[in-house]
Amino acid sequence: xxxxxxxxxNKVTEKGKYVELRCDPISGHTALYWYRQSLxxxxxxxxxxxxxGAADDSGLPNDRFFAVRPEGSVSTxxxxxxxxxxSAVYLCASSTTGNTEAFFGQGTRLTVV
Amino acid sequence: GNSVTQMEGPVTLSEEAFLTIxxxxxxxxxxxxxxxxxxxxxxxQLLLKATKADDKGSNKGFEATYRxxxxxxxxxxxxxxxxxxxxxxxxLSEDAGNMLTFGGxxxxxxxx
Numbered sequence: 001x002x003x004x005x006x007x008x009x010n011k012v013t014e015k016g017k018y019v020e021l022r023c024d025p026i027s028g029h030t031a032l033y034w035y036r037q038s039l040x041x042x043x044x045x046x047x048x049x050x051x052x053g054a055a056d057d058s059g060l061p062n063d064r065f066f067a068v069r070p071e072g073s074v075s076t077x078x079x080x081x082x083x084x085x086x087s088a089v090y091l092c093a094s095s096t097t098g099n100t101e102a103f104f105g106q107g108t109r110l111t112v113v
Numbered sequence: 114g115n116s117v118t119q120m121e122g123p124v125t126l127s128e129e130a131f132l133t134i135x136x137x138x139x140x141x142x143x144x145x146x147x148x149x150x151x152x153x154x155x156x157x158q159l160l161l162k163a164t165k166a167d168d169k170g171s172n173k174g175f176e177a178t179y180r181x182x183x184x185x186x187x188x189x190x191x192x193x194x195x196x197x198x199x200x201x202x203x204x205l206s207e208d209a210g211n212m213l214t215f216g217g218x219x220x221x222x223x224x225x
Binding site: 003004031033035040041042043044045048056059091093095100101102104105106107 | 117149155156157158159162202204211212213214215216217218
């Protein structure tokens, strides 16, 4: 596609439920990043993939959060036992390598009620 | 650890006014510095960047100079337009993974 695509654009879920957020990066981009942006704040790094492997997952807040990228393209961010504090916009970005400009998707707004 | 601090908004200006949005950073090494912009309803876009001390990044009339001595990367524009209304984020990247550390964002509102 022309840009980074994230689905769904909005997700409302009940506390305690499991959610999956999808990111479709720009074709050919080997690096993929997930960030979380809470209301009124800047994005915070969650995890970075280079190809299929997670090169840096130091930003994942706890073990309820997990991300995969099995074929080195599409990535899924998975959140178990969601909490109201998980409510935020989840941003995905991709770049051709780890050292070039990252292009961002429009994000998935997650609301946990 | 790394951190970025930028002036809180909103910043409200009249069209053609001069803009400065302050940004300072803390880093253990020699980071690259960025300004990203988020227009209403759109994703984050890279506005400009500088990769070493004294470099000046520029784009769309915006400029920012990497000042190592003051650990700053202030964003400036000589004459703002209504279409510049957006949220601006200062950010740094220190490692090869290009992971970005963002400031809290500054909302700019330009009135005709």
